[in-house]
Amino acid sequence: MIEELNINEENICQSCAMPLTNDALGTNADGTLSNYYCKYCFENGNFIENLTLEEAILSIGNMAEEAGVTREEAIGFASRHLPDLMRWKK
Ligand SMILES: [Zn+2]
Known part of the structure; x- marks a missing residue:
């Protein structure tokens, strides 16, 4: 279903452009899920890699x-x- 290189700006990580599926969401400082970043980029409100x-x-x-x-x-x-x-x- 998902066309790998077909970008929907709403549903991609705003750091690495990977599709943001529900199990790939990063976490905010308060423990809630990020709407913008994936878990490989963003954890506890910080970017994992600088x-x-x-x-x-x-x-x-x-x-x-x-x-x-x-x-x-x-x-x-x-x-x-x-x-x-x-x-x-x-
Ligand atoms: Zn990412």
Whole structure:
């Protein structure tokens, strides 16, 4: 059902662009679930890793195999979409 590279801005992590399914939500400082970030990026109100945008794009490249895409595709995808996400927007 889910087209991996089809972005719905409402339902993706605003840090890494992964789809935000109910079991992938990060946690806020008060223990509630985040509406914006996944659990791999955000825990207890803080980003788990303190990354620059460039580092985040490269780390998505490293997860490409898991997602079933090539490293080039993953990095291309991340370079197009990450700069528009809430965490990275200036
Ligand atoms: Zn994330």
